[in-house]
Amino acid sequence: MPLHRKKRTYDRLKLHLPKQFCQLPKLPFPKDFPECPTKKQFIDYLESYAKHFEINPRFNECVQSARYDEICRLWRVKTVSSSGASRTEVEYICRWLVVATGENAETVVPEVEGLADFGGQVMHIFDYKSGEDIRGKRVLVVGCGNSGMEVSLDLFNHNALPSMVVRSSVHVLPREILGKSTFELAITMMKWLPLWLVDKLLLIIASEGKTLVLDIGALKKIRYGEIKFVPGIKKFSRSRVELFNGEILEIDSIILVTGYRSNVPSWLQPTGDADIWTPAYLVVVHNPLSWAYLERCMELKTLEIGLRLS
Structure with a gap:
């Protein structure tokens, strides 16, 4: 995971959503953070989170290939890292592979x-x-x-x-409505109203598009x-x-x-004629808001995770 990932942001960047909808499991944002934290505050939060849970990412190490070995029924993930003139190649063997690279590679x-x-x-x-x-x-x-x-x-x-x-044309929503986050308002309405109706209500207050x-x-x-x-x-x-x-x-x-765009297809290799995205190949691609799943993983500590963020 290259260090430049945290630099891929402009200076005035802030979260567009309230912090309670963006925090990670088991450790909320500090109470003195504003509702929409700044770029620096968000990076500080991620670094403190990693330190608190002793998460040690392998920086400047990029996945070259990941394939499922049907004989041993394990994943084989090859990576390469560079430091000065030296180049190091590593192969990880793991039972589970979690692809969490998003769509912004x-x-x-x-x-x-x-x-x-x-x-x-x-x-x-x-x-x-x-x-x-x-x-x-x-x-x-x-x-x-x-x-x-x-x-x-x-x-x-x-x-x-x-x-x-x-x-x-674009739909333009105010970030706040009656002093409340538009996103928070939508989440609240979804507890009582069907999604289609929430969509229509938000469109009424939006510029058309x-x-x-x-x-x-x-x-x-x-x-x-x-x-x-x-x-x-x-x-x-x-x-x-x-x-x-x-x-x-x-x-x-x-x-x-x-x-x-995602670069996953360039390194995640299919095996045989099977669909690589089926559960048989143990590729777990979860919605980033599915914190319940991630919390369970943290409790069990049974997943070996391969990440490529570049």
């Missing part, structure tokens, strides 16, 4: 005509830290989800001139024209972008908020 960079000829600064959100170094620049933010909204707001707050590419976004202040800037919405991209050329509506924008920088 590798950056997704779209293929857009002319992007290689743009000439200005192009970065993925993976590398974005702050708008401090882009002050006064005309920045095209490609992507309008929660990260796109937050980065655009951060750019505006650093006196940059952000334009956000929005190809389809398809993608769900929790607003943290960007919507107001958009309404005043301080963050601009632009349609889809047709092509790039040197220092400019042509949009599908024929408009041409002069821009200095591009930030690609275009998401990530």
Whole structure:
């Protein structure tokens, strides 16, 4: 697990959900933490959690392959780690393999005509830290989800001139409703109402669209024209972008908020003709909110866990 994982975040990042919905089993967030902890507070919490339960991740060690050995009925997981000029390969033998890498392993960079000829600064959100170094620049933010909204707001707050590419409509929810977290309100309603009705009630208070976004202040800037919405991209050329509506924008920088993809298929190997995702191959992929399962694992201490976070 490479150390850079905790650096793959921008400086102003905060949890969008209340801390009680994000804490790990057996150890809640400190009481003096705000409802939505900052990036540093969340990292401090994870590190204190690992220390408290004596969890010792193998940093800078990446899985090269993982396959189920049908003869011995065990998993064989090969990893490689590097330290300076040396390279170390290790094979782990285990009964259980828990794949907990999520969907955010590798950056997704779209293929857009002319992007290689743009000439200005192009970065993925993976590398974005702050708008401090882009002050006064005309920045095209490609992507309008929660990260796109937050980065655009951060750019505006650093006196940059952000334009956000929005190809389809979005649902925008306030982060709080009547002083309560929107997420908490939804969870509370789900105790008494069917999910379909909760969805409809939330849509009533949302700006129309398809993608769900929790607003943290960007919507107001958009309404005043301080963050601009632009349609889809047709092509790039040197220092400019042509949009599908024929408009041409002069821009200095591009930030690609275009998401990530899982890299599990590149190293998790099937065996024979069987489906690798069936229970026969003991790949346990659990919803991250299924804390009851994780608590049980911690109590039994019977699982050997192989992680690859890169």
